[in-house]
Amino acid sequence: xxxxxxxxxxxCIHNHGNYCYxxxxxxxxxxxxxxxxxxxxxxxxxxYQQFTSSIGIxxxxxxxxxxxxxxxxxxxxxxxxxxxxxxxxxxxxxASCDMFEE
Numbered sequence: 010x011x012x013x014x015x016x017x018x019x020x021c022i023h024n025h026g027n028y029c030y031x032x033x034x035x036x037x038x039x040x041x042x043x044x045x046x047x048x049x050x051x052x053x054x055x056x057y058q059q060f061t062s063s064i065g066i067x068x069x070x071x072x073x074x075x076x077x078x079x080x081x082x083x084x085x086x087x088x089x090x091x092x093x094x095x096x097x098x099x100x101x102x103x104a105s106c107d108m109f110e111e
Contacts (some may be wrong), residue, residue: 012071015034016097022053028071029099036092036106044062044100044109085110094110 016029023031031051038047077092086094086108098107 010075013071013096014074014077014099015097016071016099018052018099018104019101020048021049021104023051023053024046025085027096028058030069030071032072033078034072036077036079036081038109041081041083042111043059044105047084047106047109049104049106051084051100052099071107079106081109083111084108108110 012028014029015027017027017075018024019027023029023101034049034051036047038048041047073093074094074097077097079087079090079092082086086092094108097110100107
């Protein structure tokens with residue numbers, strides 16, 4: 010895959026094979042001081058009643074860092090609320106942004 014975003018939040022409905030297919034994501038954490046204070050607000054947890062299908066995934070492309078709106082204002086990768094990191098990883102446990110640096 011040609012993407013610089015890896016998503017380990019496999020419980021998210023937008024995750025398929027550790028890639029995000031949400032189209033665009035938002036990272037929240039306006040007052041964040043560390044990684045655990047950030048989170049992907051686009052994360053939507055799968056539940057046992059939801060049917061997720063891989064039909065159409067092949068025609069979609071996983072998102073890249075230029076499709077990330079970032080509200081973590083203290084992060085050095087934040088440029089006018091856009092992520093400018095070379096690569097991003099969304100963590101599995103709390104969907105936090107692993108690239109947050111103050």
